[in-house]
Amino acid sequence: MNKKEVSFSPNCNAIIAGSGSAVPPGTLTNEDLTKIVDTSDEWITTRTGIKVRHIASEKETTATLAIEAAKKALAKAQLDPLDIDLIIVATVTPEMVFPSTACFVQDAIGAGNAWAFDLNAACSGFVYGMMIAQQFITTGRYNNVMVIGAETLSKITDYKDRQSCILFGDGAGAVIVQKSFDGPKGILYGCASADGSGWTSINCLAYGSRNPVSQPLEHPDMVFMNINGREVYQLAVRRLVEMVYDCAEKCNLTIDDIDHFIPHQMNARIIESVAKRLKLKDGSVFINIDKYGNTSAASIPIALDECLSTGRIKTGDVVLMAAFGGGLTWGASVIQF
Ligand SMILES: CC(C)(COP(=O)(O)OP(=O)(O)OC[C@H]1O[C@@H](n2cnc3c(N)ncnc32)[C@H](O)[C@@H]1OP(=O)(O)O)[C@@H](O)C(=O)NCCC(=O)NCCS
Structure with a gap:
């Protein structure tokens, strides 16, 4: 058993100790979309506000993006990966049916003390994950919970459907929710x-x-x-x-x-x-x-x-x-x- 799991210390706060994000370098502009479906830059811009999306290549997956975001969040928080107690990846485009994308992240970043699971709440997944992280931190159970939202929606987007294909892009963002006794924040x-x-x-x-x-x-x-x-x-x-x-x-x-x-x-x-x-x-x-x-x-x-x-x-x-x-x-x- 991870020794950290037994140190309960209530009356603490759950702060954001660091964050990171990653998007694939490949892009799909409104102009590109006009060559695929019957649409225009003007329609997309006025109806959605979108100009460009980042699109994963064949080699880029939900886990590769999640791992990049996770490493940046760790660096920002100046934490050792072994300090992470739990990794939650919110996604509807997981690496595969199982194991979870979170397990791929856990292995890749060397977070050997963390348990890890995926959470499916679609676009609300990240805020659902924050709810879970807050509970584990403020009860004093854990010191550091990593919450990641990661998606490669382009892999399940129908580029024949002009209503939906103009909307979606790929990327990942990660935060570390940390136990703190430092004031009311x-x-x-x-x-x-x-x-x-x-x-x-x-x-x-x-x-x-x-x-x-x-x-x-x-x-x-x-x-x-x-x-x-x-x-x-x-x-x-x-x-x-x-x-x-x-x-x-x-x-x-x-x-x-x-x-x-x-x-x-x-x-x-x-x-x-x-x-x-x-x-x-x-x-x-x-x-x-x-x-x-x-x-x-x-x-x-x-x-x-x-x-x-x-x-x-x-x-x-x-x-x-x-x-x-x-x-x-x-x-x-x-x-x-
Ligand atoms: C999809 C969305 C951008 C459509 O915008 P809208 O203003 O509601 O447009 P409508 O669906 O009423 O369609 C208006 C017209 O534009 C057309 N249209 C739809 N997509 C178009 C496109 N990409 N380019 C040009 N015309 C388009 C429709 O066919 C319709 O034409 P019609 O009046 O001749 O039938 C908007 O409804 C939206 O963002 N919805 C939420 C998105 C969502 O579900 N996200 C996932 C969950 S988070």
């Missing part, structure tokens, strides 16, 4: 919800036990992601707004106390509509979807890493991260830095 609150009855809105039907590889598919496109964009759009706006109000109330904050709103990057129009309804203060909404598209579970940690590494987030700032996605799932996390 860290994760203040987290919430998570699900509504399985909405599963038909976003899914990928093959190859699970319902549509196994051993049987012919009803339609070959069942291997690709399938989205009902309009339905998801409206639900996402509603749930994101509700969660921000819930987080503010539970943390005893006003909307103006939120210094940075880092939402899942699913569509710039969805984010702008949420910001308008909430009357979030000027300059507090972070959007980088123009550079990456929607990277599902990876989108929030990539955005958070960008905010931290560019100095946008300062000591004392309150950050609210919120996501909505397949499941249906949604969740949020409030962190004071």
Whole structure:
């Protein structure tokens, strides 16, 4: 048994000790997409805010991206890989059916003291992972939990479907959630919800036990992601707004106390509509979807890493991260830095 597992120390906080991110060098611009499907740069830009996405090559996988992000987060936190107690990889595009992508990360970074598992909550996976990390840290059970969001959505994207193929990109982001006794900072609150009855809105039907590889598919496109964009759009706006109000109330904050709103990057129009309804203060909404598209579970940690590494987030700032996605799932996390 790992000796660290027995050192309980309650009344501690869960802080972000380091972050890292990785995207493949290959890109797919709106102009490139006009050669594949009937679309235009103007339509994609005005309807989604996306300009370019990063796309994995055959050799780049969810694990290779997750490993690169994990190594950068470790370096930022100045930690030895053996200090990591648990690795959670949130993904819907795992390395393979099993073992988990998290086990590939654990091996590659040399985190021999960590247990490791994957979490499937689609675009909400990272904030779900933060909820789990917070529990293990604030009970005093663990010192360092690594939460990664990593995806290679291009591998399940239907490049014949102009509604969905313009949206998605590949990438990974990682954070280390660490036990701290250093004042009232860290994760203040987290919430998570699900509504399985909405599963038909976003899914990928093959190859699970319902549509196994051993049987012919009803339609070959069942291997690709399938989205009902309009339905998801409206639900996402509603749930994101509700969660921000819930987080503010539970943390005893006003909307103006939120210094940075880092939402899942699913569509710039969805984010702008949420910001308008909430009357979030000027300059507090972070959007980088123009550079990456929607990277599902990876989108929030990539955005958070960008905010931290560019100095946008300062000591004392309150950050609210919120996501909505397949499941249906949604969740949020409030962190004071
Ligand atoms: C997909 C999405 C960008 C579509 O934008 P929208 O404003 O809702 O557009 P609509 O679906 O109403 O389609 C409007 C028209 O544009 C067309 N259109 C769809 N994709 C297009 C494209 N890439 N280029 C040009 N026209 C397109 C539609 O066919 C439709 O044409 P019609 O009016 O002749 O039927 C938007 O709904 C969205 O972002 N939804 C959420 C995305 C999602 O599910 N993400 C995954 C979960 S996080």
